[in-house]
Amino acid sequence: MSPNMIGFSFILLGIFLIIGKLFRSKIEVLRKLFLPSSIIAGFVALLVGPEVLGRITSRFFAEESFFYTGLLPEFILNVWSTLPGLFINVVFAALFLGKVVPNLKKIWLIAGPQVVMGQTVSWGQYVVGIMLTLFVLTPFFGMNPLTGALIEISFVGGHGTAAGLSGTFEELNFAEGADLAVGLATIGIVSGVIIGIILINWGARTNRAKFVGGKTPLTKEEKEKLAELEERETDQKTKHTTSMEPLAFHLAIVGAAIALGYVLLKLIVLLESYTWGAWTGTHLFPYVPLFPLAMIGGMLIQIGLDHYGKSHFIDREMVNRISGFSLDILIVSALGTLSLAVIGDNLVPFLLLAIVAIAWNVFAFLVLAPRMIPQFWFERGIGDLGQAMGMTATGLLLMKIADPDNESPALEGFGYKQLLFEPLVGGGLFTAASLPLIYQFGPVAILIVSIIVMTFFLLFGILYFGGNKAKA
Template sequence: MELNPVLVAFVILGILLAAGHALRVRSALLQRYFIPASLIAGLLGLLLGKDVLGQGASLLGLSALSGGLYSEDVLQVMTGITDISITLIFAALFLGKPIPRLKKMWNQAGPHLSYGMTIGWGQYVLGLLLFLLILGPLFDISPLAGALIEISLQGGTGTAAGLRSTFESLGFPEGVDIAMGLSASSIILGLVTGVLFVNYTVRKGYTSHAKKAEDRTQAEKEGRFEEEHIPAAEKTTRAEAMDSLTANLVAVFLAIGAGMLLQQSLVWLEQVTWGSAYEVYIVKHIPLFPLALVGGVLVQWVYGRFLPFPLIDRGMMLRIQGVALDLMIVSAIVSISLSQIGQHIFVFLILLLFGLGWNWFGIFVIAKKMMPDHWAERSALEYGQSTAMTTTGLLLLQMVDPEKKTPAFDSFGYKQVIFEPFLGGGLFTAASMPLIATFGPVPVLIGAALLMVIWGALGIFYFGKGSGASRPDA
């Protein structure tokens, strides 16, 4: 009898998480450097895939293991789990707590939004300058390569894969290989360098709630509660009516449904307006999770206005997000392809090194000026997103702020509502290559540079001077 690949995928995730947790409990080194079990599990899973175990088995003539331990069906399920998990996380972001005033939301999101926009538009500026000065003259590559840093690092593997038809229709099919390779490599390097950054900030005392290794109890190092301190589960409904977890999951699913409805409405609007008129389709490349966040805001507003009794519990929502985050981290790492670099190795290396260098400049120089309060936590989150995966940012934040006591997580969520529709897989990300092909690299470079300067000035001289998130009404 054929096994269900969905169940197989979850069994594999369970085995990997159990193995990762067991290794962490027994390794003082992993505890010292705040390495979570989900990251250990993901890396173990990656080693057992086709690009590591499979390649090694092929060299040894072991054809049965040439594809690693996972079938293609299971890997596809892993990719789907990643997408579903991040949607669950953002759908639950505002559920179970009062919706803040727009002014407060702007003040909280503003520093992150300014920083994200500055880094995002800066990735276009950097990429187009590299094309004009190095890549074009020396390697005779398409000017569309100037968009690859933002597409790959800010957008990630999903965005790169989703733009395959755009690459091909614009005569740059090799761009898909370069973009996928950049995404996969930056994910790995982002994880490694991000963990180094987290440990640096903790040792220097820049974090607010992450304890140094020597200050933590043995139970804290092993990631468990002392028996007398195990927190009680919150319940909002009686079991004979509906389990509390079910009730809270219903709210999450309704938020996702509202996000789907919004997404399909926008796709329809594009189809009947500029899409059919100019054959330019952009909205369909916007991912679901930022729209699920909007759906969560809508569900929370309806719940707060029309239901007079407690039904959605914030603590339960944090547990749902925690489960989704663990599953997302493992499945995302396991499904990384390490064989997508292609033949343009020098172009690939130049874009990768300069792209990561810009991101490092961002967290150590720009972030301190734009996000002075809780700089380390905010920077860890933003650095992860700008190196190919929002997952990485959430993982790094989990290491420095596991209980979400700083405003970083909520502020980042507010920011995504405005940021994602444009960059990181949004409207401009999808339109960037057609714009470069139509108008040339120089006009797009000028426009991106202007937006980078505007957002940079707003972040440094407005939010960085205490006019935003650090104000009492923020």
């Protein structure tokens, strides 16, 4: 494949992003669903690609024709299919760069209930997903046991994690899992917004949500900002480097984080090969993707900069631009190369996974959140619901609608929560390792571990934080 083909593939991605932006500005229902332009662009690419338009054009054009696969030739799809696995590393490497990390005591005091709630929901997604796979999907539909991890990967992890794990799915002989995961992530984000807004209206009517509407209604511009994929932080006092273009400098920092993560991963693989891997014959880390280690690489760089008083060189807003660009590229390329045939062949399991995931998330919000979050449970819990249904941006969106003037500690707690949440689940280490863990040790073993961890967080939340509510 020539460099010109690769370059043209990126140009076409940009064109689809512009088309997505135009569709969003002209079609009101897309704005009401708060769908980002990148998701709309990905669907447009899917429609004009081989899975939809290509099924029609392939009947009229020869295989060597440019239009045989619709408006997207095969070389475009070949390039796009590799992008999610590459750009997910950028997204996760940038996750903690430029963020001032408070001490653990402050994080716990403010975000403790939301940390425990988020962990309960995420581990519960493994529990319901693996149980559904063990008792229904594998015996009746012949689904791969790895299917049990799809709910957490897709719903809490979102499009980025689902698409970023495509290489792991292939290595573990479950290539169709990547398409199912991206499809479930799409169901999650759309249903998350719709169900979240329904629950907010219900909360306002029943006086459970006390701050809906705020002191001043949200403007059109503020509503537009809510659809962005990342929280945009602009209060950083940053000293820009004068000897280097700031964008190039920050790209270099992100690249260094990824490189550090790569070294860490190779060291862990080497350690495993000489220790427990050699003793047991079980090798886990060769199947673990790079992006959770890239996230740790970014954390280590940030800690080092904080220690030496150099953190002011990192502009969080610039890091967000890089991360947002990478996430847009990732989503368009993942949706554009999605296999509808795979989803169609596994339609009933796909729908069962979606229904069970949504039911668990809504149950956790309505039943567990009031018992685990001592104060402002609705405003804080709705953020956890949004994140559990789609991604971090969905949680931010729903919290902003439920509490537009930030009269509750929901937004601050939600931000702090990520520091003790994302390194493990929601795209963190366990999310990335869940597929090889199930592959190596079987779904029953991982189900037992998930039940134990979920039960621990559930009881801790109810007995400790619920007890604080009783005393308040």
